Amino acid sequence: MRHLRTLRKKLTCGAVRFLTIAAFFGVQSVAAQSIWEGGDVENGQNLFNANCASCHLVTDGVLAAPGLAGIADRWGATDELLVLWIQNPQGAAASGDGYIKSLVERYVGTYGWMSAQAVSADDVRDIMAYVQNPPDVTVTASTDSGCINIDELPVEEESDSSTLWFVILLVMFLLIAMSASGVNRQLTNTLREREGQAMLEDISYLSRLSSWAWKNMVFVSILGVFIVAFGVVKGYQGLMGIGIYEGYLPEQPVKFIHSVHVCENEVDCKYCHHSAYESKHAGIPSTNVCMNCHKAVKEGSRYGEVEIGKIYAAIGFDPETGTYLDGEGRNGHSSPQVSFNGAPIKWNKVHNLPDHVYFSHQQHVVVGGLQCQNCHGDVETWSAGRIASVDHINTLVDKYPGLIELSKPTLSMGWCIECHNKASIDLASSEYYEEMHNRMKDDVRGNEELRRILEDDKITVKELGGWECAKCHY
Numbered sequence: 001m002r003h004l005r006t007l008r009k010k011l012t013c014g015a016v017r018f019l020t021i022a023a024f025f026g027v028q029s030v031a032a033q034s035i036w037e038g039g040d041v042e043n044g045q046n047l048f049n050a051n052c053a054s055c056h057l058v059t060d061g062v063l064a065a066p067g068l069a070g071i072a073d074r075w076g077a078t079d080e081l082l083v084l085w086i087q088n089p090q091g092a093a094a095s096g097d098g099y100i101k102s103l104v105e106r107y108v109g110t111y112g113w114m115s116a117q118a119v120s121a122d123d124v125r126d127i128m129a130y131v132q133n134p135p136d137v138t139v140t141a142s143t144d145s146g147c148i149n150i151d152e153l154p155v156e157e158e159s160d161s162s163t164l165w166f167v168i169l170l171v172m173f174l175l176i177a178m179s180a181s182g183v184n185r186q187l188t189n190t191l192r193e194r195e196g197q198a199m200l201e202d203i204s205y206l207s208r209l210s211s212w213a214w215k216n217m218v219f220v221s222i223l224g225v226f227i228v229a230f231g232v233v234k235g236y237q238g239l240m241g242i243g244i245y246e247g248y249l250p251e252q253p254v255k256f257i258h259s260v261h262v263c264e265n266e267v268d269c270k271y272c273h274h275s276a277y278e279s280k281h282a283g284i285p286s287t288n289v290c291m292n293c294h295k296a297v298k299e300g301s302r303y304g305e306v307e308i309g310k311i312y313a314a315i316g317f318d319p320e321t322g323t324y325l326d327g328e329g330r331n332g333h334s335s336p337q338v339s340f341n342g343a344p345i346k347w348n349k350v351h352n353l354p355d356h357v358y359f360s361h362q363q364h365v366v367v368g369g370l371q372c373q374n375c376h377g378d379v380e381t382w383s384a385g386r387i388a389s390v391d392h393i394n395t396l397v398d399k400y401p402g403l404i405e406l407s408k409p410t411l412s413m414g415w416c417i418e419c420h421n422k423a424s425i426d427l428a429s430s431e432y433y434e435e436m437h438n439r440m441k442d443d444v445r446g447n448e449e450l451r452r453i454l455e456d457d458k459i460t461v462k463e464l465g466g467w468e469c470a471k472c473h474y
């Protein structure tokens with residue numbers, strides 16, 4: 001027994017010693033490794049987008065702070081101070097380091113203090129790996145932004161031409177019919193005059209029309225049937241919602257341009273529509289979110305101060321002094337740039353499903369792994385929000401691998417149903433699905449329907465119940 005205990009003690013001691021040595025070497029190797037080397041670019045990109053992208057660009061451009069291009073060459077303090085600066089800027093400044101002092105003198109007056117970021121030293125290494133090797137930026141920069149704005153593309157005719165042609169044809173038809181009846185009357189009259197008979201009495205157009213209609217019953221009935229059929233088709237299309245939504249582009253209170261933000265300045269959809277990943281709604285960002293950047297970005301290249309000024313008016317911000325107007329100050333304020341109206345920006349809703357339909361963004365974006373573009377098109381080329389047509393989305397398959405091509409009009413019930421029939425579920429995406437799948441495989445004997453479902457080893461949303469009325473309807 002005692003023997004055993006000492007043996008165990010020896011073993012534990014050995015293990016502890018081994019661990020200590022390992023830890024020592026581990027620490028040594030981490031400390032020896034520079035913060036500018038060996039980071040994971042991909043993880044760095046995610047961390048950068050989540051923590052830094054609201055203020056910094058990875059290029060030279062200025063957002064709400066200096067761009068981080070060339071930071072590896074520029075940074076004049078130690079690695080430890082870099083980490084400390086990011087975790088606690090004021091703390092780093094207190095170190096008295098010369099470079100950091102110059103940083104503070106140069107920028108804090110303009111941009112205010114950088115806010116402390118909850119990232120570890122390893123995170124910083126990954127972020128710096130990304131900042132030094134941003135994958136796409138060179139492409140964007142070399143083509144002078146390379147961003148297209150859909151408003152600068154030729155506009156497609158979207159008027160309902162079938163109705164227009166129908167009306168034109170109908171009017172022409174009536175004119176021909178009426179003038180024909182007029183000519184007919186004149187001919188009859190001349191004939192009668194020559195033969196010395198009494199002229200046709202001068203009757204009203206209406207009674208002339210009705211007597212003409214009686215005489216041309218077959219033709220009139222065909223025309224009638226035609227008009228009724230046209231009405232029925234149009235009414236049906238209206239009821240089924242065809243063409244109601246696609247292309248809808250309402251006026252917005254501020255001329256917000258998606259392409260300027262998403263493409264030119266590389267702001268992720270998630271930055272403004274983060275609730276798409278967490279809830280039913282994607283939501284529209286509040287004015288405070290705009291102010292994260294527009295506190296510093298006071299002018300746009302297209303509309304100058306006009307459109308950005310509307311954000312200031314809504315939130316009560318004086319761009320000249322860089323301060324928020326509060327309480328009394330708001331009313332007594334007399335800056336020519338801002339007339340504070342305190343009314344939040346009221347964005348007009350573009351997409352709007354009827355109340356009886358249940359739709360969740362999180363289910364589609366997170367669980368289903370779908371890209372925003374599959375339902376909304378290439379928003380990074382948009383100005384304001386609009387409803388993309390299915391035909392347009394289908395042209396994007398080369399640009400977005402994995403896009404599911406559909407044919408029914410966007411937002412119609414047929415569209416949801418069609419995709420649920422086509423979209424397959426990645427069973428490996430969650431343990432829940434995997435377990436369910438395995439259980440189904442065990443049950444499969446003697447169950448014809450299950451066998452059919454599992455046959456192609458592809459499970460569609462429909463097969464999991466995505467066609468059940470109650471899934472989409474309250």
Ligand code: HEC
Pocket residue numbers: 048051052053054055056064065066071074075086089103104107108109111112113114115117119127
């Ligand atoms: C709220 C805005 C904001 C966020 C978020 C932010 N920074 Fe900063 N950063 C600044 C500002 C502003 C400065 C300039 C110094 C100052 O005014 O405090 C700065 C300076 C820096 C500098 C020094 C630049 C130079 O030229 O030497 C580095 C490096 C830096 N930030 C890294 C980061 C990293 C990495 C993140 C994300 C983990 C981050 N920052 C997040 C605002 C921000």
Ligand code: HEC
Pocket residue numbers: 053054055063254255256257260261265267285286287289290291292293294297299300301302303304307308311
């Ligand atoms: C992550 C930073 C960021 C956020 C958040 C942001 N913007 Fe911007 N915005 C910019 C930058 C950068 C520009 C480009 C200025 C330029 O044209 O050079 C800009 C430009 C603009 C312009 C001017 C376009 C022009 O060319 O005149 C408007 C209007 C605008 N933003 C509105 C908004 C609104 C509204 C919000 C909030 C819903 C918002 N922005 C949120 C960074 C941001």
Ligand code: HEC
Pocket residue numbers: 269270273276277280281282283284351352353359361364365370371372373374375376411
């Ligand atoms: C499966 C299709 C689908 C995908 C994928 C999708 N959306 Fe939507 N989106 C919709 C539908 C449908 C609506 C209308 C919802 C309603 O009216 O209730 C909508 C509405 C919106 C709205 C208006 C505000 C709201 O919440 O109703 C925004 C903003 C939006 N989507 C952004 C996004 C973003 C960003 C992504 C990607 C992260 C995305 N969507 C992915 C189908 C989709």
Ligand code: HEC
Pocket residue numbers: 252256258261262267268269270271272273284285347348349350351352372373376379380383384385386
């Ligand atoms: C800087 C903030 C910002 C970013 C980044 C951004 N959006 Fe938006 N988005 C807005 C604002 C503000 C509106 C409301 C004004 C409008 O409809 O244009 C909007 C509207 C929309 C709408 C229409 C909403 C409705 O009322 O139905 C969709 C869809 C949408 N965004 C999708 C996206 C997608 C997809 C991305 C990424 C590719 C994206 N947005 C990136 C700010 C942003």
Ligand code: HEC
Pocket residue numbers: 353357358359360363364367368370374375404411412415416417419420423424425461464465466471472
């Ligand atoms: C581009 C393809 C696509 C479109 C369009 C689409 N969905 Fe889906 N939907 C999916 C996928 C994929 C899933 C499965 C997500 C998962 O793995 O649970 C899903 C799941 C669902 C679910 C959950 C089903 C269940 O069995 O729990 C509902 C509810 C739903 N969708 C409603 C809608 C509605 C309403 C619309 C139309 C406004 C719509 N979807 C349009 C692809 C789509």
Ligand code: HEC
Pocket residue numbers: 239240241353354357411412413416417420466467468469470471472473
């Ligand atoms: C995948 C989601 C989904 C499923 C499953 C679904 N619906 Fe719908 N349904 C919708 C959407 C979206 C609309 C709204 C279409 C519109 O506004 O044009 C709608 C509209 C309707 C309407 C109203 C038509 C109108 O013009 O507003 C009826 C009725 C309806 N559905 C019945 C059903 C029945 C019955 C089932 C089951 C057999 C069913 N739905 C299954 C998504 C679905």
